[in-house]
Amino acid sequence: MRHQLALLGVAAAIAFAAPAHADTSGAAQVDAEDTAVADSGFLNLLKAAGITYTDPGQAVAAGRAVCGLVDRGESGLEVIVDLKTDNPGFSTDGAAQFAAIAAREYCPQQLVKKQ
Secondary structure (H helix, E strand, O other): OOOHHHHHHHHHHHHHHHOOOOOOOOOOOOOHHHHHHHHHHHHHHHOOOOOOOHHHHHHHOOOOOOOHHHHOOOOOOHHHHHHHHHHHOOOOOHHHHHHHHHHHHOOHHHOOOOO
């Protein structure tokens, strides 16, 4: 039951997230150092959560893809289903944790509820 509540919480946070808008001014561009820090932080958070992966580059790409899916209008539950489909080793709880970590690290603005 506790895992189901956590899953619903993650799905709701992503589902109620405000859509991101691109900043075309160039001011929001992330430099290579910031990207490396974000990627390293993401991989460390996965490790701390007990989520394993064989290829760090693929894990990072999948984490960044979570933000893209939400940007395109997928609900939190749809993101979780996509993660499970693309990664059959994921449990529902694991996919929900992965999505939450990815959103926290790569697109925290999507975790803010719509006004």
